[in-house]
Amino acid sequence: MIKFSLRCADGHDFESWFQSTEAFDTLKAGGHLVCAVCGGTDVEKAVMAPRLGTARAPVQEGKAGPLSAPASPAEQALAALKAHVEANSDYVGMEFAREARAIHEGTAPERPIYGEARTEEARRLIEDGVPVAPLPFRPGRKSN
Incomplete structure (x- = not known):
């Protein structure tokens, strides 16, 4: 696996993992x-700096080092949105579709919720006029 720094035509920087350079080229060629x-x-590889570690301070994935770039404004905004949703909403897990419908119909108390739903369940909620929207992140907690 290889992680590439990428940039779109609008100047947004982000990273993604690919199986190989050839896999990146195949995906790019296929649009x-x-x-x-x-x-x-319109996505291209951005200029990348190598990630080097020393015997004293090896690079650990997910941990910022002294040469790490700060999070982009988009990453910061996404992190802030996730924190806000998780702090101000009830996580209902896979019961999201049932709970959203109950709130919409007035059989459950009105409150902000978030959770997970299968594609078909979400489609039915939208078709029935239940106000839902996908979130651009995965919930940070799961219920068993």
């Missing part, structure tokens, strides 16, 4: 690369 910020399809 399957999409900007993680705006959805644009």
Whole structure:
């Protein structure tokens, strides 16, 4: 696996993992690369700096080092949105479709909720006029 820094035609920077350089080239040629910020399809590899570690301080994935770039404004905004949703809404897990419908019909107390739904369940909610929207992140907590 290889992680590439990418940039879209609108100047949005983001990263993505690929099986190989050839896999990146195949996806790009097929028009399957999409900007993680705006959805644009004109995506190129950005200039990348190598990630080097020393015997004293090896690079650990997911941990910022002294040479790490700060999070982009888009990443910061997404993190803030996720924190706001998780702090101000009830996580209802896979019961999202049932709970959203009950709130819409007035049989459950009105409150902000978030959770997970199958594509067909979400489609039915939208068709029935239940106000729902997909979130651009996965919930940070799961219920068993």
